[in-house]
Every structure is written in C-alpha cells, then in structure tokens.
Amino acid sequence: MSTNTQLLRFITAGSVDDGKSTLIGRLLHDSKSIFEDQFSAISKTSEKRGMAAVDLSLLTDGLQAEREQGITIDVAYRYFATPKRKFIIGDTPGHEQYTRNMVTAASTANLVVILIDARKGVLTQTRRHTYLASLVGVPHVVLAVNKMDMVDYSQARFDEIVAEYKAFAAQLNLHDVTCIPLSALNGDMVVDRGDNLNWHKGPALLEFIETVEIDHDVNTSDFRFPVQWVCRPQTEEHHDFRGFMGRIEAGEVSVGDEVTVLPSGRTTHVKDIVTYDGKLQTAFAPQSVTITLADEIDISRGDMIVKTDHLPPKVEKEFEAMLCWLSEAPLDKNRKYLVKHTTRTAKCLFSRIFYRVDVNTLEPHEVEKLNMNDIARVALKIQQPLVFDSYEIDRATGSFIVIDEATNNTVAAGMIA
DSSP states (O other), rough: OOOTEEEEEEEEESSSTTTTTHHHHHHHHHOOSSOOHHHHHHHHHHTTTTSSOOOOGGGGGSHHHHHHTSSOOOEEEEEOSSSOOEEEEEEEESSGHHEEEEEEEEOOOOOEEEEOOOOOOOOHHHHHHHHHHTTTTTTTTEEEOOGGGGGGTTTTHHHHHHHHHHHHHHHHHHHEEEEEOOOOOTTTTBBBHHHHHHTOOOOOOHOOOOOOOOOOSSSSSOOEEEEEEEEESSSHHHTOOEEEEEEEEEEEETTTTTEEETTTTTTEEEEEETTEEEEEEEEETEEEEEEEEEOOOOOOTTTTTETSSSSEEEEEEEEEEEEEOOSSSOOOSSSSSEETTTTTTEEEEEEEEEEEEEETOEEOOSOOOOTTEEEEEEEEEEEEEEEOHHHHHHTTTTTEEOOOOTTTOOEEEEOOO
C-alpha cells in the first residue's frame, strides 16, 4: 500500500444503544482489520456474558466502566486501512453529559456518521449530534439508519426517517447528507451489500467512505502560515540562515510569491521553501515547511504569513465566537484566561455571554455563567492582536482553545464567528 494513501477521519454519533460501537466493530471485522488475538479476546468476553454471537462492540468500548455499563464514555479511536484509503475512526459517546467529548472529536473530522435506530426514528440526541456536527463544520454527513433487520428491512420506514432528518438538517444548512440503510449486527450494507437491502441503489458504508471526495475539505485558496519557530542554526555552514518554520494551514505558496507578515503588515517575497528532503518550488496545506524571505523582517512565533493579493485575515483584539465549555469549574467572567490560537498564546477576558444554546431544542437562553458541556455565543477581548479567519472560512485559523493560566488545563474550545 502506498504511504501516500489519502487519510479520512470520521466519527460515529447517535443515541445510546443505536449500535455505534457494533457498527465500527463490524466495519473492522468485515474489512479484515482486526487481529486474531483481538477477536479471540472479545469472543471469550461474549461467551462469559452468555451471548450466542460475538459482541463486536467490545472492539471499541475499551474502558472497564464502559464494558460494565454497556455504554460508550470516552472517545475510542481505531485505525484501519483498505487499498483505497486510510481511516481514523472516533467512536463518540451518546449521552448529553459527554457533549465535550463529541465536540473535540468532531473538530478534526472529515465526515460524521449519524446513527439512527430504525425502530425509534429521529430523536432528540439525533438533532443534538447533528447540530454539534454543523457547529464544528464537519463537511460530510452520513445518516446511517441501523437495525433495519428489526423493521423487516422496510423501505417505507427508511424513507420516512430520511424525509424527517433531511428537513431538520436543512435548517442547519447541512446539504451534503448521504443516507444509507444498514444492519450492523448482520453486516448488511456495512462492508458487503448483503441480500436484504437490494432496493437501496446507493453504496454500502465502506464503499462510500472510500470514495467520498475530501480534497476540498481544506481551504485551498487562502494561504495561511502561522510561524511556529524562527530557525537560526548556529553552524559555520548556515550561520546566516534565517527561516520560519511551521505548518501550512490553508492554501499554497510558491517561491517568488509576494507575502505579507501579520500583524505588522510588512511585505516581502518568498525566497526558498525548505524541507528535510530538500527545497520545493511549491508547498501546500497541510505540509510542514521552512520558509525563507527575501527581506529581513522582524518575525516571531505567533505571527502569520499570508499572500498579499489574497483575502486577508482579520487582525483584531476583540471577536465573537461559539464556545464549548469543557471544564468542571464554571466560566468566571471576572478572571483572565489564556487563548491559544494557531501558534500564538495571549491573555483574554470574556466580555459578554450572549446566550447559551440548548443542544436538545436548539433554543437560545440568557445565562450569567457557563458550566461543563455548555455551548454559547460569547465575546472575547485579547491582550494583543490575533490574526484569524472566521471558522466558516478556515477551521484551523478560525478555532482556538482557552487555557486556565493557574492550572494549565484546557477549559474551552471555540469557533470564531
């Protein structure tokens, strides 16, 4: 398999007992992506529980508490590959109290699989997880109507659920929704199509995730290069070398391009693009490179290099954002926190909480504080200017985390409005 095989990150989400862990187990098992000792271990556990068949959900429910309670608590990541693509799967919890777990997992996903129990249809949790997926900008949504074997593989029931879900998704401007009927327990339409859902003409789940187009999930037009490190090697050979190291978060850059350094606003040209394997003529997201410039400009960690003639990012000390509060300690508006945005860290204050979103009803509520798992619209004031885009334009330069300066704990994740 080529080492350049494309990587797709996806998560599963849904209500408790919708079969998320079983679906991933089936996906791993039927694609021959588990080892014999793993299968032997879950077979023995299933036998101890008196189950007639192997419980494939045990492949992802790794915590002891999860096995005892039969629920998913933490995000369980699994890795597998086919000849067409490599995958990272995040199995996210279904309970509302683990909202923060899903938000953090979804923030880097290309695709989300929303599971629905065919017997129960669209539930409150379905709407909540769909809202969270839209909030963090997951580009592709798969509606997987599971347990079709429990409704006699009824096409009418599937069509009814799809119609209701798509009407709700349209309210959130989610239009890239692919709907697949399946039975994770029996394996129908997961890896193999099976014989029970012949009326469905679309692809099975594995076929879809192998072929869905993800090249445009990254912003390819607006060059964004946050400087992570100023490279000044102290050697005789390179005593006058001064390069700027970092990862290209969006767009591409070529030798000779005119670029602007923000927040200073100084303009120059790209002299060289250097990597461990040698120099490049052009580099693009998400490559990590070292850039040298034609002119001597004062640049430090946290500055951002952008193309001069492209859409510029904002350079501001104040902005509004959607915030997910992750900490058990509530938000204290009277104290300072640290904001880490790309490679810059600065002190901040929360100047206002506009409203908290009820993740079950999507209704806004006025509140004075935020507790763990709350999602709210807030305003922040930063001690020094940040260079940013809106989250809608670019997920990397439009997102940030909030750190408690006293404990160094991450207490919130935000998406700039």
